[in-house]
Amino acid sequence: MDNQYNYYNPEQEHAGGTPGGYDNKPERVKKTTPKWVKLLCSALVFGLVASAVFQTGNVVGNKIFGTGSSGKTAKQASTVGSTKLNTTTNSTVNSDIADIAEKVMPSVVSITNMSVQQVQNFFGGVQQQESKSVGSGIIVGQNDDELLIVTNNHVVEGSNTLTVSFIDEESVEANVKGTDAAKDLAVIAVPLDSVKSSTMDAIAVATLGDSTKLKVGEPAIAIGNALGYGQSVTTGIISATNRELDTYDGELIQTDAAINPGNSGGALLNANGEVIGINSIKVATDTVEGMGYAIPISDAGSIIQNLMNKETRTKVAEGEQGYLGIQGVDVNSEIAQMYNMPTGVYISEVIDGSGAKKAGLSKGSIITELDGTSVNSMDTLKEQLQYYKAGEKVTLTIQTPDKGGEYKESSVEVTLGTNTQ
Template identity: 50%
Template sequence: MYDENENKDTGRMNPEEHKEETVTTNFIMRDPDPVKSSPQASESSSQNQTDSSYEAQQNIPHYQEYQYHRAAEQNVFQEEAKPGKKGGFAKKAAALVGAALVFGVVAGSTMVGINWAAGAYGNRGSVEISQTETIPSSANESGIQASNTSSITAANDVSAIVDKAMPSVVAITSKMVYESQTWFGPMQREGVGSGSGIVVGKNDDELLIVTNNHVVQGADELKVAFIDGEAVDASIKGTDADSDLAVIAVPIKNISSDTLSKIAIASLGNSDNLKVGQGVVAIGNALGYGQSVTVGYVSALDRSVQTEDGTSRDLLQTDAAINPGNSGGALLNMRGEVVGINSAKYSSTEVEGMGYAIPISKAQNIIDTLMTRKTRAQVTDANQGYLGIQCKNIDAVTSQQLGMPQGVFIYKIVEGGAASKSDLREKDIITKFDGQGIKTYDDLTNMLKYYEGGTTVTLTVQSLENGQYVERNVDITLGKRPAEVSQQG
């Protein structure tokens, strides 16, 4: 695929223009390259690299905001003393003592009420959390644990829930190579990202982990760290950009017997049964430092939110902190069951306590489909498949404005390329590649990294016929990548 800059448009929307709806995904990108400190390199890099961290998108240091509010508080007590009438000091002192007494009574009553409420909530009987049993592994004598549920009393904390769920949550580290233009010419550098994942199953050879698509998108290398810290290479099994879901696989033979005995397969709940106000627990690789736990409540159900790329999704809203690095982690109910996959948070520094998760009941069918796909390893650039098209992105905004499906718009088919030998047509809009949903040019090129030339795949496209878009499936045999082409397509 040729790239004439148009297909670099990823459809990102200005957060200031959509402040009430836009949320940011919580996937940390770290770029260790010192060249970034150069103004020229930074300017170029900003055009070629997406920083998904919450702080970078806001571009407002948190400590400055904190100091501003602290300064405002201090001004209340720094008011200059003014001359008063005789006896003014005694009156002021008496008033202060009176105010202190009133505050003490009110505060004391408030704290008693809070303590009573906390006690009532914390001692509401029993909740059910995960117990585990061992499933023998075909790879070795150790086994991977599967979740079972039994009743355990919770007394003002969620530690029992966390103890059972934590073995099923993993930390994911991705590495990718970026190319940017500097004064000295093109320069490549390595970026590192952090996210989370949930162990949802296994087959004879692989441990299967669900995460967000944006956690693994564009990754050249993936590593998964389990509860004991052991890190193992992983491969992408399947992705779906529409739902922002992905399943990655770790070969069981590469996991030590000791680590296998500590891993648990998560118990999946039913998010359709959730009610606003119910307690939830979020676990994830916050800030890339390792697994951490936050607690909150279900704030809203089926909340329609708009992500950075302009896509709207119906998500669970929670006030449990969803921090950068939590993407792909578990949102648990008070039974220790996964009811959501942590995905995003509100992107304004003026708002706290608005995190979002993909409802597990809506994700289940997609996850099941992705788990059955063939695990593919990346192929070399020389062997990578080639479509032979020129294209543009149809993002969410353009889709709404022009009444076109969201996806990759083919505006030219290259003569002699693979597409010219298929039933693809100019003006078709690609929405799926080999059964996996795509929305952008980047999604398409990331898919092609796993397919060699000569492989036959099925593209799902929307074709304009008699003024209406009709879905078609087109089989195409990928061509060999021309040596002079630097971008795939």
């Protein structure tokens, strides 16, 4: 059996020239020195030689390098009874992401939505309960009186009170300026006279990029109010473009940058620190990892511009709110695709004597917009009507079926009435 090690065998080492390896001459008796004496002498010799070499090295070192034994010793990093860590005073690491975050975070805000929802109680009845939700927003502009912030519609819908918190942690109330439920977009406004001058110095208006030029694999940075803990930064790449989901009317950017609850309405950035998307949706299942979606900023630009130029409204007291006078059914994207219908509110009944009846609205038509704001459900329609008083006029965009089964668009002006029911 082969062995990787070679062992010493005294029987294989021959001393002389006779067969068997032994001389025939009588062996001379030699005086031997005890082993301990040999070891002692060797140690003394080694010590003398080493000392001489060391001293010579010191002399040469001092002559040439200015070093050597000069009576000084290096200070120990730690001593017995006083343990210290060897640390550096320069712990700052600069990176492109850190620079981008520092530049863009002043333009991102946190949004708190306080709303009232109806919930079923223990006894089977229905009662109202205050609810709190959080999201993010991006400062995109300013007019003479207001600071304008874009976010998701689902961040602000159903709100009784909206609160915006800036980079310096100052908080002020905001009003909804306009929404587009179909595109999940909204613009809210903060009165400038409610913002401190120090806050104005701390915040910034975001720079919008061009999402049509995105390439799969390029870096992506998400900033937002994750879980309501305050602004945070996550990074990843652009995983895909032109993604379509059943829950959204349009195409989306897919990214693996972490997008968590509270990030909705926040910024998705490119490597130049430009906003390329508005974070909106995350796939959250046990079998999915790293699939978040953002609304492309180039697709949203015209909608945001339109919402920014709308008249800022505040909610009207419930007893003073205008009444349209219809009963309707939601036409969501799935039903619209199945029956070749536009998304909106299908008018199933028009109430006699109502503003809708007087304006000529009829059963079978579909309401798609109210004063330029898209309508995709009865909840959205009711939400918008909360900003109008009885007696005010609104312009509805109506899709009416013609004889060929196609829908024809028209605008109808309706004077809102009072709900007597």
